[in-house]
Amino acid sequence: MRNKRQLISIVDDDEPVREAVKGLMRSMGFPTVAFASGADFLQSPVVVRTGCLIADVNMPGMSGFDLHGHLSAQGHAVPTVLITAYPAESARTFALASGVIAYLTKPFVEADLSEAVRIALARRR
Template identity: 55%
Template sequence: MRSIGLIAKAFSSGEDFLRSPELSRTGCLVVDFDMPKMNGLDLYKTLSGLGKEMPTVLITAYPSDDVRTRALQAGIICYLPKPFAESDLLNCIQTALARAKGSGDVP
């Protein structure tokens, strides 16, 4: 991330992120579908329900057409099954940040 001028922060769960002061400073969210207590798609939907939609990349080690469809319909920017190339992740993040800038949001 630093190679393209971005700062990344890690959280142990979706709940930790929701309680974090980083919530208001986050320009793009990269989440795993399989997380403790709250999966990545549920975290995205929770944020949307709170009026805090942010461009999100959903990654998973267990690809599913159903999850992919639900994620993209919900507004997830990219769905990346593991393993993926670093360039694929960076492209998804750049797309997400560009979309946020285009909508008037500040990344």
């Protein structure tokens, strides 16, 4: 049985991407929940059980960067993987310097996302 802290939370305003990532994580055997916005995720009871957060960088209201920063400021050091359709080297550098586990470009290679989640969960333990 998996540890409850290994819950994977996905935050992406793009429903097809959100559902695809959710399906991939479930196919890997992880309990997974998905949210359309950072605010929805933050209002949910799963924040404290999340072992890895996969969040889109560019979302209305609260970006993936903002969500990661908010969690860190609130004492919830959730290992985070950021995904983006609009990559920028400066954003990647900022993300990694801020403690983000990985900064992946959509469409990403499934193996790259799997490896990032594995690293995130190892850090969460």
